[in-house]
Amino acid sequence: MxxxxxxxxxxxxxxxxxxxxxxxxxxxxxxxxxxxxxxxxxxxxxxxxxxxxxxxxxxxxxxxxxxxxxxxxxxxxxxxxxxxxxxxxxxxxxQITSLLDITLGMDMDATGFENIILRGLMLGHTPQKMKELTPEIAEFSELGEYLRLPARIYSSGMLVRLGFAISTAVPSDIVLMDEWLAVGDADFQKKANDKLKEMTERAAILVIxxxxxxxxxxxxxxxxxxxxxxxxxxxxxx
CATH class of the missing domain: 3.40.50.300 (P-loop containing nucleotide triphosphate hydrolases)
Structure with missing residues (x-):
């Protein structure tokens, strides 16, 4: 428990x-x-x-x-x-998911796909788990072929979208948030809000x-x- x-x-x-x-x-x-x-x-x-x-x-x-x-x-x-x-x-x-810094652990010289693994490791997940989640994360981020390119060429909005997609991919027992996250443009923000609501409702404990x-x-x-x-x-x- x-x-x-x-x-x-x-x-x-x-x-x-x-x-x-x-x-x-x-x-x-x-x-x-x-x-x-x-x-x-x-x-x-x-x-x-x-x-x-x-x-x-x-x-x-x-x-x-x-x-x-x-x-x-x-x-x-x-x-x-x-x-x-x-x-x-x-x-x-x-299991704790911290949404305090959703890009923590990313390497700007690594590709988006590589950063999915790196950020996942920072969150305490195994490389195998993150590989399994990669298709879902890629689809949610809407970054397409940019995921094959180094993160240093991403705009700040693209980087945050990727970090958000990674951080919210795995359900957690405890979710920590510093303010309700605002991510991306209007269309993506609606999808992100729905994801946050789903994640916080499923979590056993929320601290915001x-x-x-x-x-x-x-x-x-x-x-x-x-x-x-x-x-x-x-x-x-x-």
């Missing part, structure tokens, strides 16, 4: 240059919303997440709210395994950050509001 368990999760980032420490404390507190402090060895750190605890089980649709710098993206990246806890613990079970309350209200049954890396509210609703 898929689940996520966070217990006292805290994440700190060190600041290597500790000159003008008071200025950096002020700047980072204003710009990032995080907490800046010093360790006993006078290493300056910024606490992006502070004592975050929650449980998610199948059926949970969690919306993360908060201003820029509140810790939403850091929490999503921690759930995706990008950041390790500085203290506390974070445990999950189930958004600045648009309407998206959260339509999709989620729980919201956590973050401020300066701390949970300030945790609400459940139907």
């Amino acid at each position: 898929a689940y996520i368990k966070s217990r006292g999760l805290s994440i700190e980032f060190p600041l290597n240059d500790v000159s003008n420490r008071s200025l950096k404390r002020e700047a980072f507190s204003l710009v990032t919303g995080g907490k800046v402090g010093s360790s006993p060895r006078h290493k300056v750190t910024i606490k992006a997440l502070d004592n975050i605890s929650f449980d998610l089980k199948p059926g949970d649709r969690l919306g993360l709210l908060g201003h820029n710098g509140s810790g939403k993206s850091t929490l999503l990246k921690a759930l995706a395994g990008v950041y390790a806890p500085t203290s506390g613990s974070l445990e999950s079970r189930g 950050a958004s600045h648009m309350p309407s998206i959260i209200e339509n999709i989620c049954n729980r919201t956590i509001c973050l401020e300066k890396g701390i949970i300030v509210s945790d609400s459940f609703f139907e």
Whole structure:
């Protein structure tokens, strides 16, 4: 059974240059919303997440709210395994699909077909699995013969379409999103929206950050509001 368990999760980032420490404390507190402090060895750190605890089980649709710098993206990246806890613990079970950076792992000198394999490996799938999915991914991307060419000649829209097609090809237990994705032109966007809805509905657990309350209200049954890396509210609703 898929689940996520966070217990006292805290994440700190060190600041290597500790000159003008008071200025950096002020700047980072204003710009990032995080907490800046010093360790006993006078290493300056910024606490992006502070004592975050929650449980998610199948059926949970969690919306993360908060201003820029509140810790939403850091929490999503921690759930995706990008950041390790500085203290506390974070445990999950189930296949995770992260839609935080859908082109991560691509090689601009590799062809589109080769990047299907590379991006798939980044997502934790086997080369054999990605080979099996390649025809479906190619068809969804609508890139045709461009898939035989190096990705460096792709437009940004073409690259995102390929990344989206790869990232959404395999159903997942847990889906992580930083805003609802807008991909491609009007026709492709409709197809992408349908794919996202299908993927999020089939997932056991969804965690999405958004600045648009309407998206959260339509999709989620729980919201956590973050401020300066701390949970300030945790609400459940139907």
